[in-house]
Amino acid sequence: MRTSQPDGFDLAVVGGGHAGVEAALAAARLGCRVALLTHDPAKIGAMSCNPAVGGLGKGHLVKEIDALGGLMGRAADRAAIQFRRLNLRKGPAVRASRVQVDRSVYARAVKAALRRQVGLRVLAGEAVDIWLDGRAVRGLILADGARLAARAVVLTTGTFLGGLIHIGRIRFPAGRLGDPPSLGLSRALNRLGLETGRLKTGTPARLLKASIDFSRLTPQPGDETPRPLSILSRGQALPQVACHLTRTTARTHEIIRANLKRSALYGGAITGTGTRYCPSIEDKIVKFPDRTGHQVFLEPEGLNSDLVYPNGISTSLPLDVQEAFIRSLPGLERAVLARPAYAIEYDYVNPRQLGPDLMVRSRPGLFLAGQINGTSGYEEAGAQGLLAGLNAARWLKGLPLVSLGREQAYLGVMVDDLTTLGTDEPYRMFTSRAEYRLLLREDNAAERLTPLGRDWGLVGERQWAAFNRRAEARERARRVLAGARLRPSAEVGARLTELGSAALGQPLSLAELLRRPELSFESLRPLLPGLPLLEAEAVEAVEVEIKYAGYLARQEEQVRRYLDLEGKGLPQDLDYASLAGLSREVAEKLSRVRPRSLGQAARIPGMTPAALMLLSVLARRVERAA
Numbered sequence: 350m351r352t353s354q355p356d357g358f359d360l361a362v363v364g365g366g367h368a369g370v371e372a373a374l375a376a377a378r379l380g381c382r383v384a385l386l387t388h389d390p391a392k393i394g395a396m397s398c399n400p401a402v403g404g405l406g407k408g409h410l411v412k413e414i415d416a417l418g419g420l421m422g423r424a425a426d427r428a429a430i431q432f433r434r435l436n437l438r439k440g441p442a443v444r445a446s447r448v449q450v451d452r453s454v455y456a457r458a459v460k461a462a463l464r465r466q467v468g469l470r471v472l473a474g475e476a477v478d479i480w481l482d483g484r485a486v487r488g489l490i491l492a493d494g495a496r497l498a499a500r501a502v503v504l505t506t507g508t509f510l511g512g513l514i515h516i517g518r519i520r521f522p523a524g525r526l527g528d529p530p531s532l533g534l535s536r537a538l539n540r541l542g543l544e545t546g547r548l549k550t551g552t553p554a555r556l557l558k559a560s561i562d563f564s565r566l567t568p569q570p571g572d573e574t575p576r577p578l579s580i581l582s583r584g585q586a587l588p589q590v591a592c593h594l595t596r597t598t599a600r601t602h603e604i605i606r607a608n609l610k611r612s613a614l615y616g617g618a619i620t621g622t623g624t625r626y627c628p629s630i631e632d633k634i635v636k637f638p639d640r641t642g643h644q645v646f647l648e649p650e651g652l653n654s655d656l657v658y659p660n661g662i663s664t665s666l667p668l669d670v671q672e673a674f675i676r677s678l679p680g681l682e683r684a685v686l687a688r689p690a691y692a693i694e695y696d697y698v699n700p701r702q703l704g705p706d707l708m709v710r711s712r713p714g715l716f717l718a719g720q721i722n723g724t725s726g727y728e729e730a731g732a733q734g735l736l737a738g739l740n741a742a743r744w745l746k747g748l749p750l751v752s753l754g755r756e757q758a759y760l761g762v763m764v765d766d767l768t769t770l771g772t773d774e775p776y777r778m779f780t781s782r783a784e785y786r787l788l789l790r791e792d793n794a795a796e797r798l799t800p801l802g803r804d805w806g807l808v809g810e811r812q813w814a815a816f817n818r819r820a821e822a823r824e825r826a827r828r829v830l831a832g833a834r835l836r837p838s839a840e841v842g843a844r845l846t847e848l849g850s851a852a853l854g855q856p857l858s859l860a861e862l863l864r865r866p867e868l869s870f871e872s873l874r875p876l877l878p879g880l881p882l883l884e885a886e887a888v889e890a891v892e893v894e895i896k897y898a899g900y901l902a903r904q905e906e907q908v909r910r911y912l913d914l915e916g917k918g919l920p921q922d923l924d925y926a927s928l929a930g931l932s933r934e935v936a937e938k939l940s941r942v943r944p945r946s947l948g949q950a951a952r953i954p955g956m957t958p959a960a961l962m963l964l965s966v967l968a969r970r971v972e973r974a975a
Contacts, residue, residue, distance in 0.1 A: 357498025358384040359745050361489050362738070363476045363534075365393035368505035368719030368730035370459055371419050372738030376503075377469040378418065379742040379806050384497060385463065385471045386489065388509075388528060393471065394424070394459030396727065397508070397525045398552045400452045400650045400658055403578060405435060406778040407728035408445035409759045412794035414731050415579045417739075418807035420462050421731045422578035428455035430590050430652055432575035441893045442786040446578055449571070451587060451651035472497070477533025479541065479715065486714035492533070501714040501741045504534070505734055506721045508550065511535040511696040515613035516689055517667025526691060535696045541712060544699040548775050549614075549621035550725055551629050551663035551692040554671055555656045557685040558649070565680035566593035566647065576886070580795055580815045590649055593680070596642040597630070597662070600677040604670065605634045613665035613692055621694040624725050624775035629692065630662045630674070645678060656687055665692035697723045700767035701942055705752035707737040707764065708744065710943065716741050722767055725775030732760045739805060751805065754915065756785050756908040758798060769942055769952050785911075787897060787904050792890045795819065822887040830860040830870070830891060833877055841876055848872055863895045914948030917968035921945065928963065935960045 358381075362373045365387030373385040387393060402425035403411050415422035431449035463469060478490035479502060488499040509524030509531040524530045538545060569592040575585045609615040612631050614623070623629065628636070633643050646660040659681075664671060668689050675684050700722040702709060707722075709715045718737035719730035740750045753761030762783045767776060780786050789797070799816045802808040808816070835841050837853040845852055849867045859877070862868055870888050874880060894901070921943055925936040935957060944950035947968045951961055 357488060357500075358382045358470075359499065360384070360501045360503065360738075360741050361386060361476075361497050361499035362503045362505065363387075363489065364505035364507055364509070364719070365390065365471075366395075366397070366505060366507045366719065366730060367421065367727045368507070368734030368737070369503070370394065370463065371414065371421065371731045371734035372503045372505060372716075372718055372741070373469055374420055374462065374466055375418070375735050375738030375807060376742040377466045378809075379739070379746070381468060381742045381745060383469045384499060385469060386474055386476060386491075386497065387471070388473070388475055388524070388531075390471045390473050392456075392528070393463065394456035396450070396452050396455060398550075399660055400455075400648055401447060401449050402455075402727060403445065403447040404728075405443065405445045406759065406780050406782070407726060408435075408447060408578075409780070409789065409791055409794065410728040410732045410763075410778055411446070411578050412791045413758050413760050413798055414728075414735055415581075416795045416798035417735055417802040417805075418809065418812060419731065419735045420459065421728070423581055424455055424458040424462065425450055426577040426579050426582035427458040427586050428452075429575070429577075429585060430587050430649065431571035431592060432577070432585070432589070433571050434576055440787075441790050441792065441897065443780045444791060445780075446576065446791060448578060449590075449592060449648055452654065453651055454587065475529075475531065475533075477531075478537040484712070486712065501716070501745055503716040503718060503734075503737050503741050504721055505717075505719045505730070505737075506531055506534060507730070508693050508695040508720055510721060511547075511694075513694045515618055515665045515692040515694070517611050517613060517665070517670070518616065518618065519667070520613065520618060523693070524695075525693065526688065530695075538696075538698060541709075541715075543702055543709065543711075545696050546699060546723075546773065547621035547694055548697050548720075548723065549619050549623040549692055549694045550627075550775055551623070551665060552690060553659050553661070553663045554675065554686045554690040555650070555688040556647075556659060556675070556681070557687050558655050558657050560683050560685040561647065561657060562680045562682065563593060566595050568592075569594055569646070574885075580799075580819065581812055587652060590652070592649070593647040595645050595647065595678050595680050597645065597674075598642060598677055598679070601674050602634050604674040604677060605631060605666070608666060608670045609635070611667050611670060619665065619692060619694060622774045623692075624777060626777045626779070627663070627725065627775075630664050631666065647680075662690070663692075664690045666690070695720065697721055699723075699771055701769070701771040703768050704750070705764055705768055705945065706740040706750035707733060708740060708750065714741075714744065720775075723772040723774075723776050724763070724767070725777050729763060729776065729778055732763065735807075736760060736764065739807065743805075753798075754912075755783070756788065756911060758794075759783055759789055762789075765949070765952070769944070769949055770954065785904055785908055787900055788908065790893065792886070792893060819887070822884045823890055826883050826887040826891045827860075827894075829881060829883060830863065830888075830895070831858055833859045833880055835859070835862065835873070835876055844873075844876055860895055863892055864898075866896065911948060914951060915946045917947035917965065918971050919944055919946060919950065919964060919968055920971060923967070930963050931960055932957075
């Protein structure tokens with residue numbers, strides 16, 4: 350066999366999706382020579398499903414990627430054609446950002462970032478095996494017989510690993526429509542002794558914009574004042590457009606029910622488990638029979654694109670049924686399908702075989718990120734890719750591998766969920782998964798993670814300067830709100846009454862007044878016309894700190910108790926089967942997960958109080974021996 354280049358690379362990353370891009374950029378930024386291997390370099394940065402970045406829970410991950418020096422937020426801002434902040438009427442923990450993007454502009458922004466990155470080379474090809482020397486990773490074996498030499502490998506295969514597309518009774522191997530699957534790597538992973546499974550996801554049809562009657566749809570405009578995802582972005586780069594809303598009808602449901610047996614999902618052709626939280630339209634009709642309609646969001650694929658993405662109606666029904674039920678929706682009576690919807694099955698690796706650093710425990714130098722770990726979505730993939738690329742680079746340099754705790758980041762929550770609990774369905778991030786979500790807000794992602802990213806070498810000078818400017822703006826807002834005082838007066842009393850608040854009995858600072866839930870900075874600002882100009886983002890963040898101070902203090906105390914358990918380490922080479930007092934079932938679970946701490950052991954389903962008591966004794970022995 351021939352070798353790709355005599356000296357090889359430090360790191361080979363397989364896959365040109367969001368996880369692969371973030372992994373390759375992170376490792377190259379840390380000085381590694383990186384090869385990014387993909388079937389078709391022209392499709393790097395392609396958005397296989399919806400043309401949007403962020404959303405509930407997902408927006409938090411994008412902010413964290415950005416805080417750690419990643420690309421996704423910057424690329425999305427550059428391509429944004431609509432900015433929306435969600436849940437603004439709810440508490441700060443669940444407020445989230447979502448950006449509708451121009452697909453082609455997003456892909457161009459990603460490719461440009463790869464071209465600019467020193468030490469990174471994009472290669473076209475298909476990996477079919479892991480090149481090993483004993484247990485050591487030497488690189489990849491390619492489909493054409495060549496060997497790609499690398500001292501570490503990151504696999505980010507997306508839906509390509511054993512990918513199989515379903516459209517009704519038609520099925521064919523593919524990684525996504527128009528791209529071949531990756532078949533050899535599945536067998537290679539099984540030969541390494543890794544446990545794999547089968548998952549399923551799907552995407553809706555694409556519609557021709559000219560065939561839609563927008564006069565019958567409800568417009569959904571973006572925010573009047575766009576708020577970018579990245580700390581490095583300044584305003585909007587592209588014109589903003591509206592999305593539109595329609596709903597399924599009784600006729601829609603009737604068509605789908607009549608053809609369920611023709612669906613690949615309900616006809617028995619699909620064996621993989623689909624995502625519970627992003628179900629196909631067949632699933633919605635079957636599982637929610639009392640619902641008279643389901644929302645469908647019509648999202649433009651770009652400023653110059655003639656395609657529209659109908660979010661909410663992914664399906665594996667045959668093409669004729671797709672056309673019939675889509676044309677039963679208001680405004681879509683004459684819709685033309687430019688591309689059919691389809692379901693896709695693919696292989697994944699049980700993520701309990703990984704450490705919190707995303708390295709395969711049984712194979713040092715091999716890292717996995719993205720849908721290969723059982724997740725679903727660009728944001729989940731990108732965040733894992735950044736962590737895997739960072740740790741691959743640190744492993745190559747002989748540095749300790751790093752991870753994030755559940756109290757530090759949504760990325761920490763996701764990785765801990767995957768490596769502790771595993772998953773048997775595509776994992777999607779939600780704010781409800783984070784028990785300390787009030788501390789893990791979008792507005793403080795940079796404060797939580799940018800200093801870490803700086804220490805790890807991911808955050809450059811420009812971002813560090815922007816971070817410090819923002820920190821100064823917030824500190825200035827704190828000083829102004831603490832120093833500005835309102836005194837009792839007829840005008841102040843009238844305004845407070847109008848806002849449903851009690852009159853003043855004594856002078857109070859703005860900070861003290863903002864503790865009242867019914868008051869906001871904007872509602873009080875007219876009473877202090879001489880107040881200096883403050884950045885809206887800084888004021889909003891400081892206002893959250895003031896209003897939720899009691900809740901934040903309570904959650905910080907919960908974190909202290911959590912960290913106490915996380916600090917009680919457990920031996921990684923422990924033979925659980927030999928421990929007297931553990932049932933066989935509990936010993937098997939502990940052997941599979943290999944918890945690094947008493948806290949992680951407590952999160953394994955089925956752990957008994959007796960087992961945890963025994964493990965706490967072991968943890969104390971480890972602590973005394975340290």
